Amino acid sequence: MTNTAPQSVPFGSILTDVMAIAWFRKGRWEPHALKPVGPIEIHPAAHALHYGSECFEGFKAYKWADGSVHVFRMDRHIERLRRSARALVMPEPDAAQLAQMVVEVIDRCRAAVPDAPAALYLRPLLFGTMPNIGAALAPTDEACLVVLASPVADYFAGASKPLRVYLEEHATRCASRLGVVKTGGNYAAALGPTLAARQHHNVDQVLFCPGGEVQETGAANFLAIRDGHILTRGLDTTFLHGVTRDSLLRMAPDLGFRVEERIFTVAELLAWVKTGEAALSGTAVVLSGVGTLLRGREEFRVGSGTVGPNTQKLRAALVAIQQGTAPDRHGWLTRV
Numbered sequence: 001m002t003n004t005a006p007q008s009v010p011f012g013s014i015l016t017d018v019m020a021i022a023w024f025r026k027g028r029w030e031p032h033a034l035k036p037v038g039p040i041e042i043h044p045a046a047h048a049l050h051y052g053s054e055c056f057e058g059f060k061a062y063k064w065a066d067g068s069v070h071v072f073r074m075d076r077h078i079e080r081l082r083r084s085a086r087a088l089v090m091p092e093p094d095a096a097q098l099a100q101m102v103v104e105v106i107d108r109c110r111a112a113v114p115d116a117p118a119a120l121y122l123r124p125l126l127f128g129t130m131p132n133i134g135a136a137l138a139p140t141d142e143a144c145l146v147v148l149a150s151p152v153a154d155y156f157a158g159a160s161k162p163l164r165v166y167l168e169e170h171a172t173r174c175a176s177r178l179g180v181v182k183t184g185g186n187y188a189a190a191l192g193p194t195l196a197a198r199q200h201h202n203v204d205q206v207l208f209c210p211g212g213e214v215q216e217t218g219a220a221n222f223l224a225i226r227d228g229h230i231l232t233r234g235l236d237t238t239f240l241h242g243v244t245r246d247s248l249l250r251m252a253p254d255l256g257f258r259v260e261e262r263i264f265t266v267a268e269l270l271a272w273v274k275t276g277e278a279a280l281s282g283t284a285v286v287l288s289g290v291g292t293l294l295r296g297r298e299e300f301r302v303g304s305g306t307v308g309p310n311t312q313k314l315r316a317a318l319v320a321i322q323q324g325t326a327p328d329r330h331g332w333l334t335r336v
């Protein structure tokens with residue numbers, strides 16, 4: 001790895017030197033190995049390349065002021081990968097082996113874990129390698145599991161910059177049954193509408209609201225926030241069940257917020273933001289405030305148009321746990 005500061009490069013564009021890799025063959029996971037990051041040889045008929053048997057995860061390890069390194073909610077992310085694998089009828093990674101792979105990568109790349117607020121982003125990736133182009137209706141019986149690591153800064157340059165978000169009421173982010181699965185095809189499906197909105201409306205992100213119901217953006221969940229109250233869509237299969245969302249909702253009562261999880265509409269959201277706040281939540285974006293919503297060509301200012309005080313309060317409380325300046329009362333961190 002070059003000695004580039006993560007702040008100076010786009011999110012995820014530099015990797016550490018070492019990855020962990022394991023293969024599923026003959027009905028079982030083989031022992032994993034640590035290897036230099038580099039190309040993997042797979043057959044051009046590999047199932048993932050033709051029939052999309054692929055899923056992944058993303059989470060972070062933080063360096064505390066005392067130099068120790070802590071992974072945030074690793075178990076939960078590993079469970080989500082296993083759930084994605086099940087949904088796509090792929091070999092499920094063994095939770096203990098995957099945790100060990102993550103720990104070994106971090107341990108070998110310890111010097112590359114940047115100081116907070118930057119972090120080491122971990123990216124487990126699972127893909128089907130069975131070489132058979134006739135297997136559209138057959139699950140892959142071979143797979144590869146890789147763990148990559150990337151030193152990252154904030155996803156959006158400047159955590160305090162309010163985002164411009166386009167309300168997409170027609171296109172869906174992905175097939176509705178698969179919203180809950182973290183698979184590459186969902187991101188490919190969201191790319192066209194997202195790039196079009198960026199080009200035509202100069203926005204940072206698209207909030208998918210098919211049929212007028214607020215869902216999520218291409219890579220983050222959506223929360224409407226105001227004094228003492230958080231509103232967000234209730235868990236269903238149409239969107240990814242974010243670990244950051246779950247963490248914020250679990251912290252919310254202690255911070256004086258009532259949590260309401262239900263379906264809500266664009267009309268309701270536009271009424272809410274006259275005085276309330278809105279934010280995107282995710283591992284990469286943490287909790288990023290929305291300053292403007294666009295519906296067609298019409299612009300709606302969210303609250304004062306800046307990142308609101310409740311958004312800042314929730315973000316600060318979460319970041320304090322991750323960076324070890326507040327106690328980890330929920331047992332969310334794993335020291336490596």
Ligand SMILES: Cc1ncc(COP(=O)(O)O)c(C=O)c1O
Binds near residue numbers: 058218220245283284
């Ligand atoms: C589509 C989508 N929604 C939501 C999230 C937020 O999930 P998490 O908080 O687990 O990072 C992500 C990021 O992983 C995502 O890609």
